[in-house]
Amino acid sequence: MICLRISRTVAVGCALLLSTACGGGYRTRVLDSPATASLKPHQKPYTVNGQRYTPLASHQGFVQKGLASWYGRKFHGRKTSNGEIYNMYAMTAAHKTLPLGTSVRVHNLANGRQTVVRVNDRGPFIQGRIIDLSYTAADKLGVVGPGTAPVKIEALGFQGQDSAGRTVYRMVASDQVESYAVQVASFSSDANAQRLAAELRSRFGSANVYRSLINGSNYFRVRVGKYSSLDAAESAKLAIEDNGFSNCFVVAME
Numbered sequence: 001m002i003c004l005r006i007s008r009t010v011a012v013g014c015a016l017l018l019s020t021a022c023g024g025g026y027r028t029r030v031l032d033s034p035a036t037a038s039l040k041p042h043q044k045p046y047t048v049n050g051q052r053y054t055p056l057a058s059h060q061g062f063v064q065k066g067l068a069s070w071y072g073r074k075f076h077g078r079k080t081s082n083g084e085i086y087n088m089y090a091m092t093a094a095h096k097t098l099p100l101g102t103s104v105r106v107h108n109l110a111n112g113r114q115t116v117v118r119v120n121d122r123g124p125f126i127q128g129r130i131i132d133l134s135y136t137a138a139d140k141l142g143v144v145g146p147g148t149a150p151v152k153i154e155a156l157g158f159q160g161q162d163s164a165g166r167t168v169y170r171m172v173a174s175d176q177v178e179s180y181a182v183q184v185a186s187f188s189s190d191a192n193a194q195r196l197a198a199e200l201r202s203r204f205g206s207a208n209v210y211r212s213l214i215n216g217s218n219y220f221r222v223r224v225g226k227y228s229s230l231d232a233a234e235s236a237k238l239a240i241e242d243n244g245f246s247n248c249f250v251v252a253m254e
Contacts, residue, residue: 070138
């Protein structure tokens with residue numbers, strides 16, 4: 001098994017990770033920039049041995065087929081990419097791009113077994129493998145013996161409970177702020193940011209400039225709207241891009 005351990009302390013501009021990929025010999029970097037400064041380290045693009053991976057902003061509609069593998073005692077007790085401690089007996093998994101915390105249903109296509117795991121780590125970084133299962137999850141699916149198995153994975157969402165105590169899956173985690181905006185650009189000049197915000201305000205009704213201090217330098221991020229759902233923000237992003245503003249992305253508001 002090869003999994004990425006992403007450091008939570010990252011300097012601006014392609015910072016080297018403080019830890020290396022499990023298994024040794026893997027070069028890992030988080031691709032940081034002013035445009036992604038508001039994202040958590042594990043939400044930012046990263047590279048492993050020069051291969052770039054971009055974490056998804058949403059799990060919605062995600063389905064994938066490929067090989068599942070598993071990892072066990074060697075990594076038991078180590079930190080995962082979201083800062084949790086890996087427990088080989090918990091129902092967890094590593095995935096390269098799904099939002100951390102997402103629950104996925106894993107179908108073993110070789111024997112028909114299926115189970116649900118929660119993604120809390122990054123990996124695997126071996127060609128053809130799409131998910132690394134904890135020991136217990138792999139055991140339930142019959143993957144421990146052969147080591148790998150062909151699977152189909154379907155993202156369900158963030159697990160919670162309804163008022164009757166039944167398990168439900170939501171678009172966002174219950175502890176996340178359900179307020180979103182579309183970031184259009186980031187400037188080192190407040191004047192330039194204000195000019196763009198004024199133009200966006202005239203077109204879309206709401207746009208603001210947010211100042212952030214990064215390594216002693218000010219950056220001014222221009223964001224449109226304040227949306228109560230990720231779906232609404234994603235729709236707004238498409239509309240803004242259709243009006244000629246490229247490279248926009250959705251951010252969660254604090």
